[in-house]
Amino acid sequence: MPAKIVRAQIPRAHSIVTCQRGEQIYAEGDATDKCFQVSAGAVRVSRVFANGGRQVVSFHLAGEMFGFEAGPQHRFFAEAIAETRMAVFERGPVQQHLPELLALAVDGMERAQEHLVVIGRQSAIERVALFLTDLSNRLGGTRQLTLAMSRQDIADYLALTIETVSRAITELRERSVIALRHARIVYIMNPDALRSLCGDAASPSEPARAG
């Protein structure tokens, strides 16, 4: 998974907003008139199905942009999964910054394609190992991760069930690859072992990006 998520500096942030944990940022069908940059907290972008199921398409952490879509209406939901502060960019002014928009779209495409490969071809434990590795990279390479998201969020992101995620984490713990100070605080004891558990799909083209 690419650690890079576009952090382009688009000028003219119109405002800064703060969302509480669980608060909706936009809904499916809402106008795509803004995009956002997280300054603190974390955001979940997902689709919800009639039967209650959910597919999380992406998480966005501090520094990362999201909310850019092609059509006039959003095709996904975005919610804060922790108390989150964001810069808001109005679409009108932003459209004069085509190169930045292009970078955003391309990054979104690449991440979706990598995620596709993971969900299509990796086992449960590989997905979880990859998830933790990616998160560690995006947090700047820390070995201690504080998960902003619940097990249910992780499950919906990795296309698994909450129980399977839990069992995978337990197995990583039993193998001493990670340790849990808390259900939401993961310490990566053996980064090499974790990486080797990620399997083939971990960006074979990329030379083990340092994070």
Add this chain to the structure above:
Amino acid sequence: MPAKIVRAQIPRAHSIVTCQRGEQIYAEGDATDKCFQVSAGAVRVSRVFANGGRQVVSFHLAGEMFGFEAGPQHRFFAEAIAETRMAVFERGPVQQHLPELLALAVDGMERAQEHLVVIGRQSAIERVALFLTDLSNRLGGTRQLTLAMSRQDIADYLALTIETVSRAITELRERSVIALRHARIVYIMNPDALRSLCGDAASPSEPARAG
């Protein structure tokens, strides 16, 4: 799945090339100095793993563009799966057409995200039904589909095995939803039934786009 695949007319096609069935168009690691528009035939974009596994990210039919990627090197393989004629666009000149590139990137992102949802949340028969529906739409809504791709290609696209794809097709046939004149020639006998088999993930936000 969105039927729309960008067919933007970018001027200055530098050349027209023809590829034989099975011929490689670009490889992982190749320079991303061109992009392509299929004029006849079909193209498969995929990633190949060390263990021989493969994930097909997209197919591209007549009129559709592909090959646009962010970095300097391709992250996937592109191959012709039938005799294919394509217009080639050099990257340099094309970069003056930012709006068109943006449309390409956004379309790629959306398709990858929709594909993600399908692979993450749909059963085998739902995936196959959706695949056939999407293909029919992209071919202009024909009820008779000539599949350019093999069962293996379909399996790698839908993240299933060839056997499971075969069984799903057999079941659709036994339910009289489709008929096979030939393994590669599918006739959609009951489009409504086929659509209803696609399940939730079939673009809930889109009002059943006609194709």
Add this chain to the structure above:
DNA sequence: CGGATCATTGATGCTGTTCAACAGATGTGG
């Protein structure tokens, strides 16, 4: 402390994979 939410663990079953054999189509040479 007590209730609610979140996470872990266990037992069982289903879906899709794997391994294996067969069938149909395509192509080649005698």
Add this chain to the structure above:
DNA sequence: CCACATCTGTTGAACAGCATCAATGATCCG
């Protein structure tokens, strides 16, 4: 034109991994 080889697709049986159902444990917050 038919025998033979090859490639592609279908079908069957057994298995594995993950989901499901159910219960227990941990954490948070009043």
